[in-house]
Amino acid sequence: MNDTLVLMEGIDKRFPGVQALKGCQFNLQRGEVHALVGENGAGKSTLMKILAGIYQVDGGTITFKGEQVTIPNPHTAQTMGISMVHQELNLMSHLTAAQNIFIGREPTKSFLIDENTQNNKTKEIFELMNLNLDPTMRVSKMTVAKQQMVEIAKALSFNADVLIFDEPSGALTDVETAELFRIIRQLKAEGTGIIYITHRMEELKEISDRITVLRDGLYVNTVNTRETSINEIINMMVGRVIYESSPEIPEERSQEIVLEVKNLSRGNELKDVSFQLMKGEILGFAGLIGAGRTETARAIFGADPVDSGEVFINGKPVHIKRPSDAVAHDIAYLSEDRKRYGLCLSLDLKTNIVLPIYQKLSSVLGWVKDKRAYTISKNIVDQLSIRTPSLEQKAKNLSGGNQQKVVVGKWLAKDADILIFDEPTRGIDVGAKQEIYSLLNELAAQGKSIIMISSELPEIIRMSHRVIVMCEGRVTGNLDYSEATQENIMKFATMRNGGNAKKSAQPS
Amino acid sequence: MKSKKMLIIASVLMILAMLAACAPAAETPTTVDEPAVEETLYIPVISKGFQHAFWLAVKAGAERAAADYGVEITFEGPESEAMVDKQMDMLQAAIDKDPAAICFAAVDSQAAIPLLEQAQAKGIPVIGFDSGVDSDIPLATAATDNVAAAALAADKMVELIGGSGEVAVIAHDNTSRTGIDRVAGFKDRIESTYPDVTIVDIQYGGGDHLRSTDLAKAIIQGNPDLKGFFGANEGSIIGVLNAVSELGRDDIVVIGYDSGQQQLEAIRSGQQAGAITQDPIGIGYKCVEAAVKAVRGETLPKFIDTGFHWFDATNIDDPDIAALLYE
C-alpha cells in the first residue's frame, strides 16, 4: 500500500529576474509532520504556494494520491484536499471570524446566509482548537495572534488531507503554539499529512517527523528528525557553520533609573502597570498574547491614550500625549508589525532612516540638507551592515531582517536613549536573528536602555538582564536574570487570579 | 519585463490609433487643397452649450445654412454655461484656425472681448447669435427680441390667471443677455400694465432641471396663493413642471419658453398652458447666413430679429409652429 500523499519532483519556478526554485523535490506521507526549513528566500513558501495552487510550475511534476495533477488555482487545491495557512494574514478585517472562515462557501437557508449554522460550525472548530474566541467577533478587533488562529481554523474547516502551515507560530505565544501542536498531533493521528514551514529550530524536534531543507531555491536534503541534530540542520540551511554566542550579561550593572512607569491604567487592557528601566539594561517583557505588553509600550510611547498613570524619565515626570512627545524625550518604539507601523514601504531606505530627524536636518525654510541625510543613513547602513544595493532602494524590496535593521537604524539616527523593541525577531531568519541579538547587546553596552517584548521564551531568557512578566494587563512578575527560567516565566504569565474575578463580572 | 513594455507601447499605439481614426473624418470640413476653383469657407460656430435640445436646433439651422451656401461649419460649446474659460479656449482655437468668419454667443461678453479684438485685428468678421456679445465688435447679431417675447408671455399669463393674483418667475441666470432680457421683459410688462398682478419671487436655477425644481417647489410652498409660474428657459420650465406635478398643484398656470420634448408633452396634456418659442433653427440659419454675407462684404443690419411665437395646445401642430419646435 502506498502512503505517499504528495510527490513533487524536479520543480522549477522562475520570477522575473530570479530563479526561485530549481529542480526541487518534496514528498509527504500520510500521517506525518514534514517540516520544511531554509533561510528566507530559500524557496520554502514558493514551493508550498505551488502545491496550494497559488503559483504555477515552470517545470516538474506533482503527483497527488498516486495521480499526476496540475493545480491551476487555490480553489482546485482546496477541493482536492490541500489547504494552506499563510504566513501573511489573508483575512477580511471587516468581517467576523465565522464569515472569514466560510467565505465563498457560506451555508445557506432558502438563499439567505445561515449565520447561525456558520457561527456554530466555527464554534466547533474553535473548541477543537481549545480556542476561546467569539465567532461573531470582527477580525479587525483581534490581535495578530488571534487572527492567526482564525487562519488556522479556516484551514482546518476544509477537512483537508494535506495541511500546509507557513510559519504559523510566528505570531503565537508558547502556550498558543503548544495548543497548535496538540491539534497537529491529533490531525496526524487521523492520517492527515502536515507540512510545517518554520524558522524556529526548537520546534522541529518537538513536532516534526522528517525535515526537508532548501537553500537558495535548491533542494538540499530530507532527513529523519530523530536522527539529526539541530546544528546539522542549521549547517545544511546556511551552508556554513553558525556559532550561537551565549549572552554576555554583565555582573555589575548601573542602578541609574532611566525610565520609571507608575500605575499605568486603561480600561481592562492595562491595570496599574509599574516598572523601572535602568541605564544600559535589556528589560525583557514576557507574557501571553494579549497580556498587555504591546499596549504598555504603546501607552508609554503616546501612541494610545491612558486613563491614568505617571511616567518619569531620569527622575522627572513627563507628559507624553502623542508619539512626537515621546520622540522629543528620546524614546523610540519599534513595532511588532514593521510593515504596518515601522516603515514607509514605498519610500527609499534613506528617507526611512532619517524620517524622525528631518526637522533637524533642515534649514529655517524647511530646506532639507540632503547630503547630511545621505551621510547619516550611509553610516547607519554600514554600522548595521544592512544589505542593499543602494540607499535609494525602496524599503519594500528589502528582506525582513534588513527591514528590521532599517527600523533600528531609524532610531539610531535619532540617537534615542530608550528603545522599545516589540518582537524584534519576528519573521526573521536565523542568521539575521543573530545580528539583531548582537546589535541589542551592543546598544545596551553603549548605555542605551532597552525594553524587549518577545513571545519566544528562549529569546527572552537569553537576552534579558531582567524580565517583567505580564498577564491580563497586570505586571505579575519581575525576575532577575538568575530567576528567569521557562518554568518561572510561564508561572507568572498564567497568573490569572484577577482575570477570573473579572470574567464572572462580565455579562456573557 | 519585455511583455510589459510591449503592453505599454500597445496602449500608446491605441491612443494614437484613436487620434488617427478621428483625424480624417475631421479633416473633411477643413480640406484646403481640393482642386475647387473657390476655396470652401470655414465658419466655426461657438455657442453657449452643445448638449441641450435648444442648441441642437440652432446647430441644425446652422448646418442647413451651411448646406445652402456651400460653407463648412463646426459647432461647439462648453459643457455648462458657467465654464467661461473653456469657451475662451474654444474661441482661441477657432481664431487660430484662420476661419472666414466666426459665429459666437458669449457666456460672458467681457471675458471674450480681448479674443474678439484679436479676431478683429486678423480681419475675421464676428457674428453674434442668441445672447450675442455685449460689444461693438460683432457686425450683426441674430437673436430673438427677448424683451418683447417675455412681454408677450406676461400678457398671456395675465389673461390666463384672470387679470389678477400672484405670479413667480424662475430664470436660468441674471448674467447672460437672455436671462436679463426675459426677466426684465416679463417684469416690466406686469409692473407697467397690470397693477392687480404681483410678482412674488424671481429666482435663478442656472438652467439646471433639478435645482430649478427645488427652487420652484420652495416658491410654491412659500406662496400658497400663487396663480401663475413663468419659466424663462427650457431647463427652468422643466423644473417648474416637476414642482407642480410633485406638489399636485395643477391649478397653477404654467408658461414656458422654448420647446423640448418634456415641455411639448406638458402642453399637449394641458399641464402647461403654453410657451413662447423662439426660432432656434432660424437663429442658427441666420447667423451663418450673416457670416457668409459679411465675408462677401455685404452690409448687415446690426440686429437680425429671428422672431418668436406664442404656442399652446391649439396651435402646437400647425405646420408653421411645428417647424420651430424641437424635441
Next chain:
Amino acid sequence: MKANSSTQQKKTGADTIQRLMAFGALIILFVVFSLASPYFFTLSNVIGILVSTAVNGLLAIGVTFIIISGGIDLSVGTVMTLSAVMAAVTVRNWGMPNIFGVLAAVLTGTFAGAVNGLMVSKLKLPPFIATLGMLNVARGLSLVITDLSPIYFPLETGWNRIAMGSVLGTIIPGFDIPNGVLIMFGSALVAGLILSKTVIGRYAFAIGSNEEAARLSGLNIVLWKTAIYAVGGLFVGIGGVIIAARLNSAQPALGLGYELDAIAAAVIGGVSLSGGEGNILGTIIGAFIISTLTNGLRILSVPQEWQIVVTGLIILSAVYLDILRKKASAN
C-alpha cells in the same frame, strides 16, 4: 541577493522609461497634431495651449500635494473660484491695489486648504467628505459674496495683465508668452522644490506611504497634514488669481468639475491615488497632455462629443500604465 540587485536596476530603468513615456506621449501628440493640421503648430495656438493649461496646471499642482499625502481634494475648483472672488472684492469693492488682490486670493486658497487639512487630521473626517463639504461651502460663499453675478475688474486696474500681459514679450519682442503661463511654470518649479527638497514634501510622501509609521516616528500628523493641505491650497489660490485675470472677472458659478480635470492631470502624470508616489513634473505634463489633446482635437474639428470620449480613454490608459508599472516594480 545578486539577482535581486540586478532586477532592482532594471526596475529603476523601467521607472525612468515610464516617466519619459508621459513626456514622450506629449511629444507624439504634438507631432501628430502638427502633421494633421497646419493651424496646430503656430505660435498663437501654442500660446493658446499654454494659457489653457495654466489654471488646470495650478490646480493639479495643489491636488498633487494632497494626493501624495494619501488624501484627495475635491474642493480645488470652487476654492479657486472663491479665491478669485476675494481678489475681485479686494480690488474692485475695496479699491485696493492689485497686490492686495493677489494676497487675498492666495490667502483664501491657503486658508481653505488649512481648514481642509484640519478637518482631515484633527477631526479625522475622510478627505473625500471633508473636501466635498469645502467644495460646497466655497461655491456657496462665492455666490453669496458676489450676489450671484460676476464681479468685473475695472480696466484701469490692469488686473488682466497679471495673467494676460507679457513681461517676456517686452524683454524679447515677439515672444509674447503671457505672464499667466510663466506664473504656472514658476509655481511648478517652487512646488517641485517644496516636494522634493523640504521637510514638508518629505513628510507628504511619508504620511502618504504609511501614516501610522510616520506618526510612530514622532511626526506631528495634525500639524503636517494641515501644512500639506495649506500648501496645496496656496497653489489653488494662485490658480484663482490667474483665472480672474484671464477672464478679467470673478465668475462665481465657475469651478465645478475643475477638480476632476486637476485630479486627472495628476493621475496621468503618475501620481498614485493611494498616496506616497508622484512628482510635479509628471503632473504638469499630465495637465499639458489634457489641454493639448483638447486643443488638437478642436483644431482638427473633431466633434465635441468625441473629444470627451478620447479624453476619457487617455485617463484610463494612463492609470492602466501606472498599474503596469506597479506590477513591474512589485515583481
